[in-house]
Amino acid sequence: MPATKDEFDELLSFELHEPADILDPDLLYTIPELARLLQGLPVDAELSDFNESVFIDWAIPWMIYNQDDLVFAEPNDEDVVGLYGLADE
Template sequence: MPREKSAFEQLHPCDFYTPDELLEADQMYTVYEIARLLQGLEPTAEIDEETEAILLDWAIPWVMQNAAELVVADPPTEDDPGYYGLRRGTDIERE
């Protein structure tokens, strides 16, 4: 249910990291790791499933918004997530 802005003590700008600020150029990350990084956590930080689900609510739109600056790799197995990384000129073979 919507709330009046006046109901909040303070409002903050909705700023997110850019891919260059968040990701290392030579690394690939799962969306779960990106979710942690967006919150200032280490990519391998242990968090409970409920918190992880909330963090994914931020990470998935971030990946979609920044898709032009990212590359994606297939998961190692069918049960694993895919991997995302910074797009560099030589990362994708042209057909």
């Protein structure tokens, strides 16, 4: 159900990070790891399944928006879907 803005004490603006501001140029990350970094968390932070799902929901559009700055690698581990990192300049 929609909520009116006056129900909240504070409304925050979106702060989308540039890939180079949060990713190490020498590393590749899974989507859950990227999602944590976008929230200012360490890549190995423990999250509930619900929070991880919400963070991933935010990460995927960010990845699409920043696709020109990112690269993709097929992982060696069958349990990992993909690895993503900064494109070389």
